[in-house]
Amino acid sequence: MTVKVLFFAGLREALGTGSESLALPGGVATVGGLRDLLAARGEPWSALATTKNLRVALNQQMVGLDAPLKGGDEVAFFPPVTGG
Amino acid sequence: MTVKVLFFAGLREALGTGSESLALPGGVATVGGLRDLLAARGEPWSALATTKNLRVALNQQMVGLDAPLKGGDEVAFFPPVTGG
Amino acid sequence: MTVSVQEADFDAGTEIAALSAGRDDVGAVASFVGLVRADKAAGASAGTDAVQAMTLEHYPGMTEKALQEIVTEAQGRWELQGVRVIHRVGRLLPGERIVFVAVASSHRGDAFAACEFIMDYLKTRAPFWKKEETPAGGRWVDARESDDSAAGRWATN
Amino acid sequence: MTVSVQEADFDAGTEIAALSAGRDDVGAVASFVGLVRADKAAGASAGTDAVQAMTLEHYPGMTEKALQEIVTEAQGRWELQGVRVIHRVGRLLPGERIVFVAVASSHRGDAFAACEFIMDYLKTRAPFWKKEETPAGGRWVDARESDDSAAGRWATN
Numbered sequence: 001m002t003v004k005v006l007f008f009a010g011l012r013e014a015l016g017t018g019s020e021s022l023a024l025p026g027g028v029a030t031v032g033g034l035r036d037l038l039a040a041r042g043e044p045w046s047a048l049a050t051t052k053n054l055r056v057a058l059n060q061q062m063v064g065l066d067a068p069l070k071g072g073d074e075v076a077f078f079p080p081v082t083g084g
Numbered sequence: 085m086t087v088k089v090l091f092f093a094g095l096r097e098a099l100g101t102g103s104e105s106l107a108l109p110g111g112v113a114t115v116g117g118l119r120d121l122l123a124a125r126g127e128p129w130s131a132l133a134t135t136k137n138l139r140v141a142l143n144q145q146m147v148g149l150d151a152p153l154k155g156g157d158e159v160a161f162f163p164p165v166t167g168g
Numbered sequence: 169m170t171v172s173v174q175e176a177d178f179d180a181g182t183e184i185a186a187l188s189a190g191r192d193d194v195g196a197v198a199s200f201v202g203l204v205r206a207d208k209a210a211g212a213s214a215g216t217d218a219v220q221a222m223t224l225e226h227y228p229g230m231t232e233k234a235l236q237e238i239v240t241e242a243q244g245r246w247e248l249q250g251v252r253v254i255h256r257v258g259r260l261l262p263g264e265r266i267v268f269v270a271v272a273s274s275h276r277g278d279a280f281a282a283c284e285f286i287m288d289y290l291k292t293r294a295p296f297w298k299k300e301e302t303p304a305g306g307r308w309v310d311a312r313e314s315d316d317s318a319a320g321r322w323a324t325n
Numbered sequence: 326m327t328v329s330v331q332e333a334d335f336d337a338g339t340e341i342a343a344l345s346a347g348r349d350d351v352g353a354v355a356s357f358v359g360l361v362r363a364d365k366a367a368g369a370s371a372g373t374d375a376v377q378a379m380t381l382e383h384y385p386g387m388t389e390k391a392l393q394e395i396v397t398e399a400q401g402r403w404e405l406q407g408v409r410v411i412h413r414v415g416r417l418l419p420g421e422r423i424v425f426v427a428v429a430s431s432h433r434g435d436a437f438a439a440c441e442f443i444m445d446y447l448k449t450r451a452p453f454w455k456k457e458e459t460p461a462g463g464r465w466v467d468a469r470e471s472d473d474s475a476a477g478r479w480a481t482n
Contacts, residue, residue: 092227
């Protein structure tokens with residue numbers, strides 16, 4: 001299955017990209033699994049494992065790392081929000 | 085000694101007057117004493133004794149009935165405030 | 169000018185903007201506008217006995233002093249950068265603005281707390297009285313216990 | 326229109342007035358304006374390391390949805406007659422307005438509580454990020470624990 005992955009703010013800058021489309025290998029079933037898959041690419045992607053209090057949104061709703069993935073999902077990784 | 089007495093809102097309407105200047109007899113030494121003196125005039129002045137939660141300001145500061153009077157004081161009687 | 173008692177209406181946007189105009193250290197402005205409600209008549213059932221107008225009486229001289237004291241008390245309790253209080257007097261119609269309070273601070277918690285504190289104290293300590301006009305005639309608004317308890321929250325022991 | 330995410334500035338007075346326009350049952354409008362502070366740079370000492378500008382990034386699509394959810398949550402907790410939220414994005418200078426929240430209600434207690442609730446939740450749940458420009462370069466603002474604890478106050482058990 002394929003998912004769309006988005007990155008924002010400091011994480012977007014560290015990775016040098018704001019989004020990608022990704023075909024997931026069979027073993028990746030949760031947003032946490034997706035995070036680990038990306039972090040395993042090495043620098044700069046390990047920022048996904050080291051960012052303090054990394055937040056995840058699945059289809060534009062905040063979720064925990066155990067949220068399950070399905071094809072066509074939009075997954076966004078970002079640091080804690082600082083608006084307002 | 086002489087004091088200025090003011091009345092506001094429903095009390096002003098009940099008494100039919102908003103202010104008077106009053107020379108106090110010797111025994112009246114507090115705003116409570118002044119209140120009793122005025123209330124003793126009979127109707128409609130007894131409203132000063134029957135108004136629920138009557139408030140008193142002495143020289144434009146809220147005070148209790150035991151506040152002492154001196155010549156030239158401005159004493160205001162009124163119901164609880166309802167602004168805002 | 170911190171406190172105004174006036175017949176004229178006010179513009180909340182102008183007053184809010186004035187509290188941070190020409191400075192770059194204000195982070196937060198909390199404000200409040202109170203309006204005349206047509207359905208406010210005490211004990212009125214829906215649709216009947218509506219308020220047609222309201223007249224605000226006050227104690228000239230003491231009013232300004234009392235409002236300023238409330239502001240000074242708020243300034244002692246929180247770190248504030250500016251405060252503006254406007255209270256209208258005279259005859260007002262339903263939907264019209266009665267009162268405005270705005271508080272500027274570096275931090276939003278202080279701004280919110282001070283703004284609500286000033287409104288609560290104003291309701292119980294500033295010498296204003298409302299008289300409502302209804303189809304049944306004029307009547308003075310009774311003070312509400314809920315206002316006393318709102319002000320009581322802020323008591324320091 | 327309840328929620329707007331926009332580059333353009335706003336006028337608080339116009340927005341506040343719109344919440345009670347044409348009706349006579351609104352008694353209270355509580356509102357909040359957040360502004361860019363020059364001295365806000367984390368750990369900056371006075372006079373040095375001042376913020377020269379700020380850029381607000383957001384997550385288009387989710388932002389509007391998250392703000393609407395916060396408003397809906399507030400409407401479930403308090404009796405509200407109207408809510409308006411505006412959050413600016415893009416580059417802003419010190420003294421410029423960032424965010425606006427206004428809440429109309431019959432009663433001031435509900436208006437104040439809901440306005441502060443929306444600000445607290447917005448600070449921790451709406452996907453905005455601030456990057457400050459200082460003489461030492463650009464840096465992303467760190468989330469503050471005080472914002473988490475402010476939002477935590479409203480948790481229902």
